[in-house]
Amino acid sequence: MxxxxxxxxxxxxxxxxxxxxxxxxxxxxxxxxxxxxxxxxxxxxxxxxxxxxxxxxxxxxxxxxxxxxxxxxxxxxxxxxxxxxxxxxxxxxxxxxxxxxxxxxxxxxxxxxxxxxxxxxxxxxxxxxxxxxxxxxxxxxxxQPFEDSEEQATLATTLVDVLRRAERFEEASKIANLLLKFKAVKRTPVMLAVVNYQLSLCDSQTAERRQVQDAIEAA
Structure with missing residues (x-):
């Protein structure tokens, strides 16, 4: 309520x-x-x-x-x-x-x-x-460059989605691939699932809204 x-x-x-x-x-x-x-x-x-x-x-x-x-x-x-x-x-x-x-x-x-x-x-x-x-x-x-911390990784992961929704797929993929090297991402299963899901969405050039739950289900 x-x-x-x-x-x-x-x-x-x-x-x-x-x-x-x-x-x-x-x-x-x-x-x-x-x-x-x-x-x-x-x-x-x-x-x-x-x-x-x-x-x-x-x-x-x-x-x-x-x-x-x-x-x-x-x-x-x-x-x-x-x-x-x-x-x-x-x-x-x-x-x-x-x-x-x-x-x-x-x-x-x-x-x-x-x-x-x-x-x-x-x-x-x-x-x-x-x-x-x-x-x-x-x-x-x-x-950029983003630090390998939870706060900065979260900000960079958000940027990936902003770029993807703006149909800037190449830029989004580049940052997502960098994020896969972050320890802050590797030790956070939800964030790792989101980054991998973003890469798949960029590959298919999908710009529509998606939810965190979609990423978890796709992992």
Whole structure:
């Protein structure tokens, strides 16, 4: 069961008062996607993961908290242009704004762009979803070389799926083959199954969404 509650937040950028819907509790049922998008019911709570000021469109988990250089970023041309892009689904646009606010941190920005792609998936906006995945992948690729640790291996495994879903099969396969040499992957049966499954999907040039459970069953 998912529950929500209402909270008033004062925007730190423009001072506007915002009535925000906040997540109280939720649960998960089923398997996450290969890019770690959570299963229902948690995946249906994306509309409250970030709040957006109704006045200046500043985006944050807490509108009262100002992120680094937030005011100048909100006033910037790229941010204002993103606000005006009505063809982008509302939740996806919110995540794209989050990526702009966090451009100084590649991983946070890439994660926000991937979540924008998820929102476009939900809206059947396939080309927009692919575009956001490409942007996310471009940021994550720049974080190479990945260390042989559980955290970095998980990030690289997610990148493999982002690349595959963007139909960048050769790049995805190259990283997947590197991951097979990681001790962090070899000692984690689920991660090893996912990497091998990704290689088979790349070989068949399959770009559709798949779940971790699919990889486990295919192992």
């Amino acid at each position: 998912t529950t929500y509650f209402s909270e008033t937040q004062i925007c730190c950028i423009c001072g506007s008062e915002n009535e925000c819907s906040m997540l109280g509790s939720t649960n998960t049922m089923g398997s996450p996607d290969l890019d770690l998008r959570p299963p229902p019911m948690e995946r249906e709570t994306m509309h409250v993961w970030f709040q957006e000021c109704h006045s200046c469109h500043y985006v944050s988990v807490d509108l009262a908290q100002e992120s680094e250089n937030a005011k100048s970023i909100v006033d910037s041309e790229p941010y204002q242009a993103m606000i005006s892009r009505s063809e982008i689904p509302e939740i996806a646009r919110r995540f794209a704004l989050c990526a702009l606010l966090n451009a100084h941190d590649r991983e946070i920005a890439a994660t926000a762009l991937l979540r924008a792609a998820w929102s476009c998936d939900d809206a059947d906006a396939d080309e927009l979803a692919k575009s956001f995945r490409n942007q996310s992948a471009d940021l994550l690729v720049k974080m």
